[in-house]
Amino acid sequence: MNFPSRLVEEAVAEVSKLPGIGKKTALRLVLHLLKQESYVTELLSGALLKARLNVRSCADCHCLSDEEKCTICINPRRDSQTLCVVEDTRDILAIENTGQYFGKYHVLGGVISPMERIGPDKLKIDSLLEKIEKNKDIREVILALSPTLEGDTTAFYITKKLRAYPLKISTIARGIPFGGELEYMDEITLGRSITTRTLFDPKED
C-alpha cells in the first residue's frame, strides 16, 4: 500500500503487527480512529499503556494481575483444596464463565514441546511442585490442558512428578461435544470417550 501520509502508514504498520489483523483491517481501524474525536484515541492508547505498564503475573498462580496477587488468589471464599492447572489466563476466563468451579488456579504458561524448544523448565512446573510441597491443604489437582498430544504429554509429565504426594489428580473430561451426534464423531474421539467413560448419574446436570 502506498500512503499519502507517512504517519498513517506507521500507525497501520504497528496495528497490523497484532495477531489476526492484516493490513486491510489495520487501515480500517486507524481510519476509524482518525474520524473520531482525538480523546477516543487518547483513552484507547492510555488504557493500553496503563495495562502494559501495570499488569504483571500473580505471584501465586501466574495469571495476569493488577496487584502482586490476583483477585482469585486473595478471595477467601475460593476453595483452596482444589487446584486447577491451565495453560494460560484465557483458560481461566473460560472456566470462570462456566460458573461451575470454585477452587484456585495455576497457570503453566504453555505446554511441553521440545521441538519448539519449550522444555518443562520454561514453564511454571517447578513452582507448581513447590506450591504443592508447601500447601498441605491441597487435596485435588485438576489438569485442564488442551486435548492435544502436547497437552497430554504435559499432563502425563505432571502426574508423574506428583506421584509422591497424596493427591487426587484428575483431567477434564473430553470427547463428545454437547449436542454432538455419535455417528458424526471421528473414531479417535469416540474411542477415547469410550475408554474414559464415566458413570451415568441422572441427578447431574
Place this chain on the structure above:
Amino acid sequence: MYLEKLSLLYFKNYSSLDIRFSPDINLLTGLNGSGKTNLLDAIFCLCLTKSFLNTPETQLMTLQAPYFSIHGNFMGERGEHIIQYNYDGRKKSFLVDKQSYTRLSEHIGKFPAIVLTPYDTDMIRDGSEDRRKFFDTLFSQADAVYLHQLMRYQHFLKQRNGLLKAVSEGARLDYVLLETYDATLLELNTAISYTRSKLLQQLLPDVFSFYSLLSPEEEQPSILYLTEVLSADFAQAFEQNLKKDILLQRTGMGIHKDDFSFLLNDKPIKQYGSQGQQKTFMIALKLAQYTFLKKILQRRPILMMDDIFDKLDDVRIEKLIEWVKRDLDGQIFITDARPERSTAIVGHSSKDFRIFNIHHGSLLP
C-alpha cells in the same frame, strides 16, 4: 464402483474434454505425449485428491490457463456420486456431491484406485522409506487405528528428537520427560510393528498367486518384514542406545527404521532378479494390493495400467490380459502406444470394452 463420465477443463494438455467410459475395459491409445497418462492422472486426482505423479497443482493447470477443473460421475454400489476438483491457482475446491470435507483425508478409501506404471520397479531399488510408505499407505486404509498410531508415532518421535537436540546443546536431560516419550514410543512401536507384520501376512498369499499366474516358471516370491522392534530385548536395546541418540540428535531405533525386503526364491530380487522378474513381482504386488483393498473397503477399486506392456514378454502380457478378461470384476483403464497389440488381445471378450484414440489432448472419433 466405476467412472462413467469425465469432464476436463484446462487439465495438463487437455483444454476441454468430455468422455464416457465403459464400466469394464477401457483402452487408451495414442502416440507418446498425446495425453494418455494425463488422463489416468485426472482420474487418480478424483479418487485420491492428488496426482499420482506428485505433480503440484500449479502444474496440473494447462500452461497459461487461469484454472483447471476435473468433474467425474461415478456409479457406486449405492448410487451415483459426482466428484468435482477445481483449482484456480490459489484455492483448491474438492467436492463430492456438492459437499466439501473438513479434512481432505476423509476422502481416501471412499473411491479407491490403483495405478500400475513402469516405474513401480523403482521401489525395489529405492531406499527403505519408499517401501515403508507404500505399506503404510495401504495398511492405513485397512485400519484407521493404524493410521492414528503412525501419526502419533511421527509426532512423538519429533518431540523426542527435539529433546535430544536440546541435551546435545547443553541442556540438562530431564529423565521424567524422556521416560514419558519413551514409554509412549515403546507402546506405539509394538502396536505398529505388530500390525505391519499381521497385514503383510494377509497380503502375501495374493502376491504369490498373482506371481505364479503371470510367470510360467516355478518361482517363489516373498516379502520379508525386517524390524528390530519385535525382538525380545528391544526395550532394553532402545534404552541402551540413548548415548548414541544424544550424540546424533535423533532416535536410532524404532519402526521408522523398518524395511521390507522383496525376495524371489529366498534371494533379494534387487540383486538377483532380472528386469522381467522385478517387473512381474511389482505387478503381482500391485494386484495383491488391489484385492486387499477390495476386501477391506468392500468396494472395487478402479484399476489403471499405464504402459506396463513395454518390456514384458508376450506370455506375461497374455496372462495378464486373460486375468483382466476373465477374473477382474471392476473397471480398468489400460494405456498402450501400440494399439494393434492390445486391441488384438482385449478383443474377443465377453466384457464391454471401448477403445479411445487420443491425439494432442483430444479424442479422435
